[in-house]
Amino acid sequence: MTATTAAPTTSESRSPQQIWQRVRGLLLAVLILVVAGVTFAALRPGGQHGPLDPRSADPDGSRALAELLEDRGVSVDIATTLDEATDAAGPDTTLLVTGPNTLTAHQQQRLRAATADSAGRTVLIAPGGPSVARLAPGVHQAAHGPVTARLPRCALPAARTAGSADLGGIHYATDTSGAIACYPDNGLASLLVLPGQAAGDTVLLGSPGLLHNDRLDQQGNASLGLQLLGSRPHLLWYLPSLGDPSAAEGGTAGPGDDTEGGAEGESGFIGLIPPGWLWATLQLALAAALAAVWRGRRFGPLVTERLPVAIRASESTEGRARLYRRADARDHAAAALRSATRNRISPLLGVSPRDTDSPAVLLPALAARLSHQGSDAGALLFGPAPADDAALVLLTDQLDALEREVRTS
Numbered sequence: 001m002t003a004t005t006a007a008p009t010t011s012e013s014r015s016p017q018q019i020w021q022r023v024r025g026l027l028l029a030v031l032i033l034v035v036a037g038v039t040f041a042a043l044r045p046g047g048q049h050g051p052l053d054p055r056s057a058d059p060d061g062s063r064a065l066a067e068l069l070e071d072r073g074v075s076v077d078i079a080t081t082l083d084e085a086t087d088a089a090g091p092d093t094t095l096l097v098t099g100p101n102t103l104t105a106h107q108q109q110r111l112r113a114a115t116a117d118s119a120g121r122t123v124l125i126a127p128g129g130p131s132v133a134r135l136a137p138g139v140h141q142a143a144h145g146p147v148t149a150r151l152p153r154c155a156l157p158a159a160r161t162a163g164s165a166d167l168g169g170i171h172y173a174t175d176t177s178g179a180i181a182c183y184p185d186n187g188l189a190s191l192l193v194l195p196g197q198a199a200g201d202t203v204l205l206g207s208p209g210l211l212h213n214d215r216l217d218q219q220g221n222a223s224l225g226l227q228l229l230g231s232r233p234h235l236l237w238y239l240p241s242l243g244d245p246s247a248a249e250g251g252t253a254g255p256g257d258d259t260e261g262g263a264e265g266e267s268g269f270i271g272l273i274p275p276g277w278l279w280a281t282l283q284l285a286l287a288a289a290l291a292a293v294w295r296g297r298r299f300g301p302l303v304t305e306r307l308p309v310a311i312r313a314s315e316s317t318e319g320r321a322r323l324y325r326r327a328d329a330r331d332h333a334a335a336a337l338r339s340a341t342r343n344r345i346s347p348l349l350g351v352s353p354r355d356t357d358s359p360a361v362l363l364p365a366l367a368a369r370l371s372h373q374g375s376d377a378g379a380l381l382f383g384p385a386p387a388d389d390a391a392l393v394l395l396t397d398q399l400d401a402l403e404r405e406v407r408t409s
Contacts, residue, residue, distance in 0.1 A: 029290040037283060052098040052125065052208055054078060054237050059214035065225050066237070074230045078237045082107050082246040085238040086114035091199065093120045094232045098208070099240045100127040100135055106249050107240075108134040119200040121231055125208045128170050136202055142173040142188045147207045149219050154182035156193060158227035162220030167191055169207030203228055330392050331385035338381055341399045345406045369409055377402065 049056035054066035054076055066076045079085045082103075089095055095115060100108065112135050115122045124132075128141045147168035152159035159165075159182045171188035172181075181189030190206035205211075205228075210221035229235050324333045339357070346356045349369055355361040359382050366377050376383075380402060386392040 025294040029294055032290060033283065033287055036286060052211060053239060057213065060212050062211050062213065064213045064216050065211055068226060069230050069235060072230055074233060074235050076235045076237060078239060080239050080241040081244045082110060085236060086110060088236045089114050089118040089120055091119035092232050093234045093236055094123060094229055095120060095236050095238060096123045096229060097238045098125050100124050101131050102240045104247055105134065107246055111135065117197050119197055121201055121203065123203045123228060125205050126170050127204060136194055136204060138176040139172050139174040139192065139204065141170055143171040145171055145185050147209045150183040152182045153184055154180055156180045156182050158224060161227065162224035164219045165221050165224045166209045166215050166219055167207055171206055172204055334385050334392060334395055337396060337399055341403055342381055345403055348406050369406060
């Protein structure tokens with residue numbers, strides 16, 4: 001009767017436990033991504049509206065202010081093109097431009113021409129650099145500061161009624177006659193009112209913070225926002241769009257023409273990116289971080305694993321030699337040859353293994369053993385690296401000759 005033996009398990013065969021240990025990290029990463037995606041989707045408010053959008057209930061949206069204005073009888077309309085904004089300009093209209101820095105130079109000039117003689121109010125949110133020079137001639141960006149609660153320190157009735165408000169960001173300076181500078185920082189205004197034709201005016205806000213949903217109930221933000229935007233019966237909320245055909249007119253300048261717009265210019269650009277792309281980028285970054293942690297984990301020191309096949313020593317030697325040759329590592333090859341020769345002749349010379357690499361011990365023992373000194377043994381065993389392949393081959397022959405002489409002496 002013949003006994004049946006099980007096939008031996010090699011290092012390439014994996015048990016179910018080993019397979020589970022290898023894939024559990026990946027499964028955990030996938031689970032975390034799914035949970036994170038569901039959580040982000042649940043926490044994300046509905047809609048695809050950006051910052052300062054009167055339809056957005058996000059913290060940086062302005063739905064609360066728009067509803068308060070409508071409750072007070074102000075009609076609020078939204079414009080996304082320059083033609084809609086300029087056509088609606090008039091004495092009974094307040095035009096709020098949420099992203100003046102995203103307009104091209106040609107669009108800014110058209111907007112200025114349409115609002116200069118309209119006798120209405122134009123409110124510009126944080127125009128900076130070249131933008132403020134085109135939209136409000138005579139004004140320039142002078143500094144940039146933090147958004148914090150500030151006192152009005154001016155004679156503007158709306159500011160005196162509202163009291164302290166969250167302002168800052170871009171600070172402006174002007175020599176325009178009749179301009180009112182409010183909420184100053186080191187003498188520079190973060191809210192500037194410029195007189196216009198007839199009863200019209202232009203208002204520059206250095207920061208949009210007081211119009212956001214999450215700040216509306218703080219300080220006098222709500223009062224100031226209602227008075228600035230509710231002075232006319234009609235409010236046109238202009239949200240510049242990349243899809244506006246007028247952006248292709250008047251040259252090649254595009255959004256971002258303002259190089260000194262500061263943080264507001266950056267936030268305006270981000271506001272033009274669809275929210276889905278931002279969340280997708282965040283999830284991809286999280287996935288990359290989890291993959292890096294998973295692939296880079298180390299639970300302990302490396303262990304020796306038995307190879308499934310036997311490899312002859314000559315094959316290992318040839319493989320290492322090819323690597324040395326490919327890398328032109330003649331120094332490493334020569335060092336390996338010299339070390340091997342010293343290790344083989346040291347027992348024949350009566351030298352301790354710990355003194356094999358010591359020229360002061362090995363060379364005197366070698367000189368006493370050899371019958372003649374036909375070559376410099378020190379340069380041969382401890383010399384510099386060969387300069388080329390021919391010198392390396394010569395060194396190999398000389399080491400072989402030296403070892404044979406030691407063995408036969």
